[in-house]
Amino acid sequence: MSEWLRELILAVGDVVECPSRYKDDLGYWVGGREIAHLEAENVLDLRMTRAAISARRAELKADPRVELRSGSDWLTVRVAGPEDAAFVTDLVRQAAAANR
Structure with a gap:
């Protein structure tokens, strides 16, 4: 795993x-x-929850980095590198909040 991605998630x-x-x-x-x-x-699998995915479905579906799964709490994010840090941080924050 890229160390920067690990640190981003833990932060x-x-x-x-x-x-x-x-x-x-x-x-x-x-x-x-x-x-x-x-x-x-x-390639990060992220449990956003169905409700959180539904709230952002149009945005997530339009983003080529994101693969949605029908009827699932999970989505997949393809991370090119540190240039995607802000995007991934936003998704991980939302996933953490949705699962608290």
Whole structure:
């Protein structure tokens, strides 16, 4: 994992790094619930919740970095590099808040 991406996720606050529930790697948790893990280098799975995704559906669907999953709390974000930091920070903050 890119160290900058790890640091970005942990800097959101109340996010802890623990083994993932879904894969043999690290996950990022808030309040006992996994909110993020990496599927591949710079490919982040993020639990936004259906309500949070629905509220931003048009914006998220229009963004080529985001892959929505039908009927899921999760979405996938393809992160090019540190230039996507503000975008990813916003999504991780929203995911953390939605899962508290």
